[in-house]
Structure formats: C-alpha cells, structure tokens
Amino acid sequence: MSEVLIRAENVGKKFCRDLKKSLWYGVKDSAAELFCREQASKLRDQEFWANQGISFSVSRGECLALIGHNGAGKTTLLKVISGLIKPDEGRVSIRGQVNSLIALGAGFNPILTARENIYVNGAILGLSSKKVNLRIEEIVEFSGLNDFIDSPVRTLSSGMNVRLGFATAVLLIKPDVLLVDEVLSVGDASFRVKSMNAIHNLLETAAVVFVSHNEQLVRRACTTALFLEQGKLLHRGSVGEVYEAYHEVYERNLNAPSSMHTIQSIRLTKVSIDEKIEAGDSLTVQLEFDSEKSISDVYIRIAIHSADHIMIAEYNSTHYNEYFAITKGLNRISQVIESTKLSPGVYCVSVLMHPASDPRFLIWLDKSHKLRVTGQINSNAPIML
Numbered sequence: 001m002s003e004v005l006i007r008a009e010n011v012g013k014k015f016c017r018d019l020k021k022s023l024w025y026g027v028k029d030s031a032a033e034l035f036c037r038e039q040a041s042k043l044r045d046q047e048f049w050a051n052q053g054i055s056f057s058v059s060r061g062e063c064l065a066l067i068g069h070n071g072a073g074k075t076t077l078l079k080v081i082s083g084l085i086k087p088d089e090g091r092v093s094i095r096g097q098v099n100s101l102i103a104l105g106a107g108f109n110p111i112l113t114a115r116e117n118i119y120v121n122g123a124i125l126g127l128s129s130k131k132v133n134l135r136i137e138e139i140v141e142f143s144g145l146n147d148f149i150d151s152p153v154r155t156l157s158s159g160m161n162v163r164l165g166f167a168t169a170v171l172l173i174k175p176d177v178l179l180v181d182e183v184l185s186v187g188d189a190s191f192r193v194k195s196m197n198a199i200h201n202l203l204e205t206a207a208v209v210f211v212s213h214n215e216q217l218v219r220r221a222c223t224t225a226l227f228l229e230q231g232k233l234l235h236r237g238s239v240g241e242v243y244e245a246y247h248e249v250y251e252r253n254l255n256a257p258s259s260m261h262t263i264q265s266i267r268l269t270k271v272s273i274d275e276k277i278e279a280g281d282s283l284t285v286q287l288e289f290d291s292e293k294s295i296s297d298v299y300i301r302i303a304i305h306s307a308d309h310i311m312i313a314e315y316n317s318t319h320y321n322e323y324f325a326i327t328k329g330l331n332r333i334s335q336v337i338e339s340t341k342l343s344p345g346v347y348c349v350s351v352l353m354h355p356a357s358d359p360r361f362l363i364w365l366d367k368s369h370k371l372r373v374t375g376q377i378n379s380n381a382p383i384m385l
C-alpha cells in the first residue's frame with residue numbers, strides 16, 4: 001500500500017452570497033474563535049455550502065481529478081487542501097511539501113522579474129540562493145521564457161505566467177503534493193504536453209490533485225477522480241467510472257428534443273442523428289421535411305457541444321463546396337461527418353440549414369440531440385513531444 005499524503009475528513013466550507021453579511025459573519029466568527037467558542041455549523045442568512053461532508057484520501061503515485069460542473073466546489077476544495085482557506089467543518093491533513101498552482105500569477109510579485117521571483121519563491125521554501133542557482137537553468141528552459149526571464153512578471157502574458165508558475169512549482173523543489181487548478185488550459189498545446197509529462201514523472205514520488213474541464217487531459221493524467229455537484233461528493237472511483245457518472249447526470253439534465261425550429265414553409269417529418277458512435281467513427285445526420293417551395297443553394301452546419309455547452313467542433317458543408325437544392329414537397333437530406341475525432345464522452349449536436357443567399361435559418365435544431373462517444377484513449381502512456 002502506498003503512503004497516504006492527503007487525507008480529507010468530512011470537509012465543509014460555507015460562503016455567503018452577500019458581501020456585507022459575509023464581513024459581519026467573519027467578525028462574529030473571529031470573535032467566537034478568540035473566546036474558543038464553538039462555531040455554529042448551520043447556515044445563516046445568505047450562506048451556502050460550497051463543500052460539504054467531503055472525505056477522501058490521495059496516496060503517493062496517485063493523480064486525483066476533481067470533476068464537476070461550473071460552481072460545483074472544485075477550486076474551493078483545492079484551496080482548502082492547500083491551506084489557502086480554512087474549512088468550517090472537518091479537517092485536511094497533508095504529509096510533506098505542498099506546492100500549488102491555483103490562481104494565475106499567484107505567489108509572484110508583479111514588479112519583480114521572473115528570475116527574482118524564482119529566487120523569492122526559493123527563499124520562501126527554505127532554499128539558499130546557491131541551491132536555486134543549481135535549478136534556475138532547468139526552470140528557465142522548461143518555462144521557455146528565455147529572453148523574458150529578466151522582465152517584470154506584470155509584463156508577461158498569461159501563458160508565460162502559467163509556464164513560469166508551473167516550472168517553479170514542479171522544478172524548484174520536488175513537492176510531495178502538487179495541486180493544479182484549471183490554469184494549465186491557459187498554456188499552449190506544446191506546453192500542456194510538457195506539463196503532462198512532468199506530472200507523469202512527478203507521480204513517481206508525489207500525489208497530485210488536478211482540476212480541469214478538459215476530459216481528454218484528465219483521462220490522460222489522472223488515475224482516480226471525485227465528482228462534485230453543488231458542493232457534495234457524488235461519486236468517487238477510477239476516472240472512467242467517475243466520467244460515466246458525470247455524463248449520466250449531464251444526460252439527465254440535457255433537455256431532449258425540445259428546441260427544433262423551422263421557418264413556416266418547412267415542416268420537419270423526421271430527424272435521425274446517430275446517438276452512439278465509437279471514438280473516431282463517422283456521424284450521420286438525416287433530415288426529412290416537407291417544403292412549400294423550392295430553394296436552391298442550401299448549406300448545412302453541424303455543431304458539437306461539450307457537456308458544458310462549449311462548442312468544440314463545427315462542420316460546415318460550404319467548406320467542402322457542398323450545397324443542396326430543396327424541392328417543393330418531400331425532401332430527404334443526409335450528411336455524414338467522416339471522422340469526428342471526438343474523445344469518449346457525452347456531447348450534444350446542433351444542426352442549422354441556411355440558404356446561401358440568406359443568413360436566416362430554414363431549420364435549426366438547437367443542441368437538440370445527445371451524442372455518446374464510446375471507446376478508449378490510452379490514458380497511461382506518457383505524452384511524447
């Protein structure tokens with residue numbers, strides 16, 4: 001059995017929606033703490049639980065993902081683990097050195113240069129400048145900042161900030177526990193690959209907690225996952241199992257064919273869109289409709305949205321010079337996207353049909369159909385540059 005490095009027991013954290021009340025509660029809580037009085041665990045006016053009753057452990061060699069919809073409480077939990085905020089209930093115990101990458105630019109002084117900030121961070125971690133000297137080359141090389149290493153941090157781009165933060169968090173001192181929030185999504189693709197490889201190597205000696213909405217990244221990097229919903233822990237297990245649970249909730253919440261619109265002269269009689277495909281397979285969309293008039297040069301757009309309603313792929317028949325002609329009476333249109341290149345998961349599909357000469361739609365199926373992509377991506381192999 002590997003050594004447990006993070007143990008969270010019944011963790012609860014509440015926030016207040018009203019700033020004035022929040023300040024007042026803060027004063028009352030500090031006073032209660034000063035007089036060693038027990039704090040009330042029940043919610044006061046405008047308060048809510050951002051995390052409640054969360055227990056789990058993470059061992060050396062384990063990369064745990066926190067999965068959940070926006071506002072589910074992932075960042076709050078990460079902040080509680082890192083010690084940035086104190087839980088209102090329960091406790092978190094950590095073994096070893098913790099480094100975290102939670103907010104962009106956090107831990108850096110904006111007026112100092114990137115190099116100076118590395119030395120300051122080293123000093124905070126108890127490293128002498130001689131020891132930092134031994135690692136600075138590697139950090140500069142990993143971050144790719146090169147010419148910008150002597151520029152003030154406030155002048156760096158957000159991507160450069162993330163590079164510097166990641167390189168410092170991982171290379172300055174090998175942490176036993178690394179906490180990474182969504183910040184990696186700011187970096188470019190090659191840096192993400194580099195970071196994923198660095199996390200993979202770090203896992204030989206450390207435990208990592210990783211928050212990301214990027215399912216592909218999570219499946220590659222993480223071994224286990226927690227699914228949070230409205231602050232509560234809904235499911236824990238392997239990444240694959242937890243994503244199953246996550247997608248099930250998403251599927252339940254997705255309103256099935258409810259938003260299909262057409263112009264008056266068109267009447268949809270049948271819509272058939274693949275509901276389940278294997279990763280890499282083609283996707284077929286078929287529409288059957290009656291039209292009161294003929295319309296030439298019609299094109300079709302098919303958009304794929306992720307669980308968080310972010311459009312991640314779009315097919316547009318004009319890019320392939322494919323136009324249709326609608327005739328008066330019954331029409332059948334079939335469109336195949338040859339290789340969808342979608343990762344396993346649940347998506348929703350929108351279809352739009354336009355005449356080339358008019359921006360107004362003829363048929364609009366607004367995220368009306370669910371699409372489940374099955375199959376595997378190899379989540380164990382390190383990513384090669």
Ligand SMILES: Nc1ncnc2c1ncn2[C@@H]1O[C@H](COP(=O)(O)OP(=O)(O)OP(=O)(O)O)[C@@H](O)[C@H]1O
Binds near residue numbers: 017050069072074
């Ligand atoms: N300092 C704060 N004061 C009041 N409410 C807060 C505070 N920080 C977070 N919240 C609220 O707590 C809830 C959980 O927020 P959190 O940032 O942990 O969610 P998340 O799962 O990380 O979301 P996302 O995926 O959008 O980043 C949200 O409703 C958020 O508005």
